[in-house]
Amino acid sequence: MEHSVAFIGLGAMGYRMAAHLPSTFKDVRVWNRSFEKAEAHSAQYGTRAVSLQDALQADFIFSCLPTSKEVESIIYSNNIKTGAIWIDCTSGVPESAKNLARYLEEKNVAFLDAPVSGQTIGAENATLTFMIGGQREAFDRAQAPIQCMGKLIQYVGESGAGFTVKAVNNTLLAAHLWAAAESFSLLKQQGVNLEAALACINASSGKSGVTENILAQRILNQSFPKTFALALLAKDTGIATDLAREQRLPIPMLALTQQFMQAAHVSDQDNSDFSAAVKLYEYMSNIKLEQ
Template sequence: MSTNNISTNSDTTATQPKSVSFLGLGAMGHHMAKHLVGQFETVMVWNRSFDKAEAHAKEFGTQAVNLQQAVTADVIFSCLPTSNVVDEVIEQALPHLSANSVWVDCTSGVPDQAKASQAKLKAIGCEFLDAPVSGQTSGADSGTLTVMIGGSAEALAYAKPAIECFAGLIVHVGDSGAGFAVKAVNNTLFAINAWAAAEGLSVLKAHGVNPSDALACINKASGQSFATLATFPDRIVNRAFPKTFTIDLMAKDCGIAIDLQTEKQVPAPVMAQVSSLVRAASNQHEPGSADFSEFAKFYEMMSGLDITDEK
């Protein structure tokens, strides 16, 4: 739970949040919310399926409350499927927010929607931070997530003691939307590194090299990436394809990255190509039904080669 905040400094602010709430107790939120317990006078949780909130209260000592009450907290966290869902919840919450509260949205969302939410909350004296996280459920469990923050430095300074509860690293990357932008680009880089590795391992297999042997070398050499270190050995070469982060969400994130590119007219031919290829791979599945790693099966269809070891 130590914090290595590279861009905001002092924590000795005059006022400190006394109450916090967490909206959305999914695979990530469930763990993130538990780290808040004992750090604040009041820790409330809410979830659309309310039994999840009650179970969380029972297990961790949080208070399961309705949405109207939850959003009265000094710092409100949300961790929901998409920016559109966040928008809906904010609309319902607006009449009930406390003055000067800070909403910290940990959803992997859309930069333009962060700007819109910030404008909405600002208008009533509150603040919105886009604060997507990276680190998977294991990082949420251990409270060591990487948090990429977009929004005002003051809002971040106020909410930081709460964010630190589940963060290993907090980086203030820019104004509203910047956090979501960094997350989308990060995921697109992941997709590119993974797609490229699928190509490279297949070319090598065509020349008689087992993927595991190639990975052993690459992972101790300059071609190494999170994709070769983790995704290929843990999900693809062993044919596990566990469903954790679905390919349609990856295609969505790559699409956000392309929108960021075209909006500012930055040429990005590799991001653009891979974004299209991931979309094509995603089109082979119903939304929510396949892990991102199944992109490799799509590529195997293209190449006619399996990315597995020969016995």
């Protein structure tokens, strides 16, 4: 039996992710609020630009939207195919995932919270990491379409678990980013060659994803290419800290990181890349992070 797949939300990630589906599925439907983007995707990749109602009648429904609110708005106000599996790649709120899973279960629809990591290059190359929460049986049935887009596909627990892992991951990214900004400003102030120092650190215990993949490519050359919005990073750190506060966990470092990300987002231009958060520290220190 041929299954149909729909992809809702053709932003920077979704546009590239959906491009891999026609290699495995004949019936791939795409919808975007700006419908001309869906039409462009159809022309470029052989998908089918459809109405939202047609997209919601697919067997597998992917969504990749800015926040859980947009996903809730669609699900709560439309009819979805009975027996479908909804795979939400939004970096969403865990409590929302739990509520949507319960709501859809009553309609015989499974919901997986399935955020991704790997940025636009990972979406382009189908090497994304999927961290997935929800029913294990639905996870097993959804393997084929997810594998079109991902390299590591990990089941992490019940509904909400995927969103929780993504929020924690991005909060760690933010903490590493801010710590790198402080540390490399100190190195520059001391007259150290930053590229040489970076090579040493990346062969030592101080390395992180930021030092290996972000500093040289985005910050030390002051390019800050837009791939993942600073506003979304600030949102994700907020999700993590809200969860911790609900559980009354002491989180002095995470809370401070979230405050820095929120301040950086508010102080910088709209649609800035997440790496541009270091501009706030450049302003605070009066040291520009470039070699």
